Amino acid sequence: MNSFFKTAALFFFLTPAAGAQTLDIPTGHEMKRIAYSAKAGVEVFAEAENGKWCDDILSLKIFAQDEAAFEEPALNALMAKVAVVLKGECAAAQQAVIDGYSSNTLVYQGSASAADKWKPEKGTLKVKIRQLQAAAVAAARPKDGFPVREWTPPAGKQKIMAHIDQSALEHRVYSKDKRCSILYTTDKPAAKMKNWFISVGGNSCSENLVYGRAEVSVFNDRDNLETTLDGYFTEGRFTGRKNLNVVLLNRYGASKDEQVASYLIDSDPELKIHYVGYLKSRRNRKTGLYSPWAGCAPFTIAAVTENEELFLEQAVTDNILRTAESFADIFCSGATRMRFFATTAPQGIAGMDMPENAGGDEGADAESKLIYAAVLERKPAKKWTIASDKTQNLARLRENIRRNEDLREHQLMMADYNELTKADYLGRLAYMIGVDRIDNLPAMLTAASIIQKPVRVNLLVNIASSGLDKAWVEWPSEFLITQASGLLNRQGWHIVSGNLRAMTAEERKKYKKDDPFTAGVLELSAAAACEQEACGEVADLVGLIRRRHEKPNWRPYHAPYRQEDEP
Amino acid sequence: MTKSMWVAVVILFLLFTACGVFMVLLQKDEELKNVHAFLTRNGINAAVSYRDISLTVADVAVLKGVSVRPRALPSLQNHTKRFTVRDYRESGGVPSKIAFDAEKVSLRLTDVARLLKGDDESVIDALAFFNPAEDVLNRPLYALMLAGCDRISANVTGEYAYSPANGNMRLKAGISDKCLGAWTVDVSLSGVSNAQQGQLVLAFKHFLRKGDPVKDLKNFLDGATVTAFSASYTESGLVRGYKRYIDTLYLRRGDAAGAAEAAAVVPAITGYLSMANAHRQRNTEIAKTLAAFLNAPDRITFQSKAGKKVPLRVLGGTFLRRMTDLLLRLDASVVLEKSTF
Known part of the structure; x- marks a missing residue:
């Protein structure tokens, strides 16, 4: 037994397999305590199935009396000692998914692996996310989904039908036998498109629309070949050589020269975020034809949420950005530039899904919808990095402004308070x-x-x-x-x-x-x-000031937002 | 005695003095047997009007239906039902005695306030920020009005006696009104020269004609000594009315808070008196008496101790301070009585 293990042995009681304590947590999973320290107030459980807890991937639950146990140095020390236990009790273990609890609340989520000598990854951001999630859940919202302005996802598994805006320059062009059709982007008037038709090769035309790989010839009203679309289609829209199997949300136009379609990438019910991607089709001024729908140069993605507070915490923002980066890898693996923005509305944000100077909401309204914006870039095989000069965290700016206003109002209220203490x-x-x-x-x-x-x-x-x-x-x-x-x-x-x-x-x-x-x-x-005899309620100065300023939680003497540990 | 009482005493004194001098002049022209001619000759015929006059063999002059037009308030409506002058005496060409009484001297304090007011805002501000203690003397007219007095219909009496040989003067006045209450004051002075006495006549003339009666009276009592003093006030509602105003000002509704305020009066008065005289026990007794009067106002009398004299030149400070000092130096007793007013 080396000196390290001696120390660990003093710190932990290794649990013999025969006498292992088990714990039934609310989810019904059986848990086995593999280590504990009464002194440190920490217990480590492994999730067991059919009485067997040792596997190559472990699910560990750490219960601590103090949340500080999940801070990096303490957790590193703890996992180093758990590693000793695992080495002796479960040599097959290669990875561990860790949930940390304090006061029966999940405050940490992370993982560790044998390859990294069981050093846990930085996972504390989950704590913040959980807290924010709790705040978001506490807000009154419908149970079935989390609606956003200008677009409400259908409840349950109902199919999402794309909304086609009047600004969308597209027409449905059918084959001669009307069994197949595409949604063709053109600025030509509807009357002229009436007699256009298509010829489809290599596609079965599911649901009357071309999906997937196809070769479509488009003929005009004079039966002349207008263009040939050879490539992939999604919901009847031509995406060129990119096979995008996505759920389209909104089809709209930024301008005659730039058409836009948004698609739902994913919904995160935990954080109440819908991730929305954007495709664009640009008009060739020489030919008058529109390009295939494309969304990778740059990859444009929005986190649509009404939970602006998510972006007040850098750790949470970074986590959401990482999620967006992973979507970039899925949908546009070769993309080197990504435009990410967070918004309360899924479309119409100038400089994001819309051009800087055209379409969408204007001025303060668009500004109020935008929460966060960043442009990320990466070099091949490198990680995404934020092009910082393009970053703007409007949520934080708004929060700072709000806090400044609160501070100023607090000062005014304190002045009132001091004045009133002297008033009759x-x-x-x-x-x-x-x-x-x-x-x-x-x-x-x-x-x-x-x-x-x-x-x-x-x-x-x-x-x-x-x-x-x-x-x-x-x-x-x-x-x-x-x-x-x-x-x-x-x-x-x-x-x-x-x-x-x-x-x-x-x-x-x-x-x-x-x-x-x-x-x-x-x-x-x-x-x-x-309210009282002779308006006696004025004796309560704090209440008086709170009512006057409509700040029911205001307290005198100290400024708001001061941390407890500040002098 | 409150500030308002002292102010009323002074007003009464001036009124008495003015009327007394008026009658002195009237009697001096008795030979003319024509009061109207006398008024014309003295230039005050335009300031005094009357309905009827009678002179008896007993040297009693009676004017009926009198109204006065003071120079400062020419449009003040006032009326006196009957004005009687009696017991006029001269000594060496100087008036030595006169007595008068005026029946139902009627006027409205609101009329006086309107005639004296500045712009509307100054009136509102003065009343909005009226200090019930300090402003009793600074703005006695407003104090009387805030106590609930407006229409005055008073009976006024006055007596004047002067001995040119030894410079002794006695002034006695009384006023009785349903709102103002009953006031009497009796002052004996020594060391008043003929010239100073003559200033009273001049002040009266200037009260009705061009001039400054206040300036005339400024040095009236220089060098004089108070040899006796008595004053009394009998409540008819003035003090209670002022207390009611104070209660509204401090949001009191006859509860314990009022009693607590009353309890604080004694130390406050004692403290004020102690600044003039260190006899704390006596001061406390006086303060208790005054507090008892304020608590249940009825009749209060101030009477100087016989043989005490106080030269007026030794008194200083504000009017209230001077009066307080005077009463303490005269070793005045303060007595409360039941009245039948």
């Missing part, structure tokens, strides 16, 4: 309804009597009774409110605003009001009902 009760009431001051009834009635004009006032009052259009106040004194219809609908404490005047002699006689400085009439223009 009336000052707080005034703040509550956004006025300069709360007035005193005797003082303002005196003023109205002196200047012989109505005075604009804001008063704290207790409404004793209210009728259709008027109400009587019982505090600060019994006076009349008129024009109350629609503004006052209950008794109790209110802050009322309007024009206050002294009662006329007739009104004083009518209402039997002798006291000249309480015999007032308020012509109501606004009223705010209070």
